[in-house]
Amino acid sequence: MLKTKQLNLAFIITLGISFLVFVYLVFLGYEEIRTLKDVIKIVASILFPVPMLFFVRFILIENFIPENSEAYKLENQKPATGLFIITLLSILGVLKFLEYVAHFNLENHLILAHLINSTTISSYVLNYILYNNLKANGVLSGILMALAVHIFF
Amino acid sequence: MNLLNETSNPKTNSGKRELLFNFQAIIVTGLLAFTAIAFFSYNHLAIVKGIKVIFAPFLSIVPLLFILSILRDLRKGFIEGDYTKQEIIKFCLITTGITAASTGITYLLSTIGALEILLASIIAILSVVFFLKAKINDILGMSIITGIAEGIIIYMIFFF
Numbered sequence: 001m002l003k004t005k006q007l008n009l010a011f012i013i014t015l016g017i018s019f020l021v022f023v024y025l026v027f028l029g030y031e032e033i034r035t036l037k038d039v040i041k042i043v044a045s046i047l048f049p050v051p052m053l054f055f056v057r058f059i060l061i062e063n064f065i066p067e068n069s070e071a072y073k074l075e076n077q078k079p080a081t082g083l084f085i086i087t088l089l090s091i092l093g094v095l096k097f098l099e100y101v102a103h104f105n106l107e108n109h110l111i112l113a114h115l116i117n118s119t120t121i122s123s124y125v126l127n128y129i130l131y132n133n134l135k136a137n138g139v140l141s142g143i144l145m146a147l148a149v150h151i152f153f
Numbered sequence: 154m155n156l157l158n159e160t161s162n163p164k165t166n167s168g169k170r171e172l173l174f175n176f177q178a179i180i181v182t183g184l185l186a187f188t189a190i191a192f193f194s195y196n197h198l199a200i201v202k203g204i205k206v207i208f209a210p211f212l213s214i215v216p217l218l219f220i221l222s223i224l225r226d227l228r229k230g231f232i233e234g235d236y237t238k239q240e241i242i243k244f245c246l247i248t249t250g251i252t253a254a255s256t257g258i259t260y261l262l263s264t265i266g267a268l269e270i271l272l273a274s275i276i277a278i279l280s281v282v283f284f285l286k287a288k289i290n291d292i293l294g295m296s297i298i299t300g301i302a303e304g305i306i307i308y309m310i311f312f313f
Contacts, residue, residue: 007265040191040195040309044306048310051177051180051298051302055248055299057173058292059241079189
């Protein structure tokens, strides 16, 4: 019982981070939201992952929910944490690299940031509800954290 | 009662697929309505002849009803088990292709200058979706519908 509680807490915190990123992105781009067009773009970027996820779910119909047992956790703890850190660092690295080398600033392409945010969080929710794959969980949390860290700092 | 149970809480995989397909069809319908409203309010479309607006939808609805009435079901429905790797790759490629095509079609829609033509085109796409939903209840229909939805969204994000 406690275990599910812990897991739910992580789930809610991740959702919260994603929401914070979203609010912050809207706040950052507030100056640019002048016309209906910008609102449409943001709505579209939020909707973007939904049909794709439905399609993926359609193909991968089986639920592979592994039992959330101690053994499963112990076995996947290390790879999941490793993947989390690797993804976090590599995504951060890519973003910084783009910023310095290609003069590509994510702040000027907020739609892209919205896209990454919504895609990641939707996949996270799908994974959480249906597959509960800890490794995928690690990767997705890594992407989300990298985005949050990059945007906030 | 049994039927109600089956549709509201599908236990089989094909039932779940059916449900996902229906949701996807609803999403596409919503997106098409969204597109019509967005283009109408943003491109300041003119209504050239008001009476045409009323008749525009029938242009594609009448053929649709005709085709639906004479055609038998083209597919057997959703399969219960998993798809093979080859099928998955094939249908992902189809989806990507339809996405590109649908982005182009949405671009063409955005160049339309009159409301009645836009309405006729949107209803035509909607008719295709309903046709797929009614007759091609299959992974092929699903990939085409997904492609249409993604195409509209991609156009709205990057080109609008």
